[in-house]
Amino acid sequence: MSNETKRDVFEDLVEELANAYIDLDGEGIGEDLTNEDKRAYLKDYDIALPDDLPVIPKAVGEWIKECKHRNVTLADTLCMEMRPENVRNWMAFKDGDIANDFDRAGYLRKQDLMATAWVLGVWRVEETGEIVKLEAEK
Structure with a gap:
């Protein structure tokens, strides 16, 4: 599996279609897209990652990796008492807020993000934009 998202595959197809109908000089018709080309794009699209991957901090991703490696359940991974302090x-708290202003909606949203990353086994690192995929146990 590649790190291509569905949007990446779509943009490649659009570019290929544009080149098939108009050559670079804007004169005449370019080469047709073959059935083999079409099947290849559909296959690439099917295996591509979703565009809306959860975006989580690196520390949260490391916690998910550690829990998955130790065969910890999702419920225990989300458990407040088990989490490292930086993940907790x-x-x-609200982004950038270190006061006692607990944000229940933000907490639930972040819990959903963490759970989605855990279930999918793939996420985007907030700090770098890198896509991280957990490798299946062999």
């Missing part, structure tokens, strides 16, 4: 802080 990310989940419990």
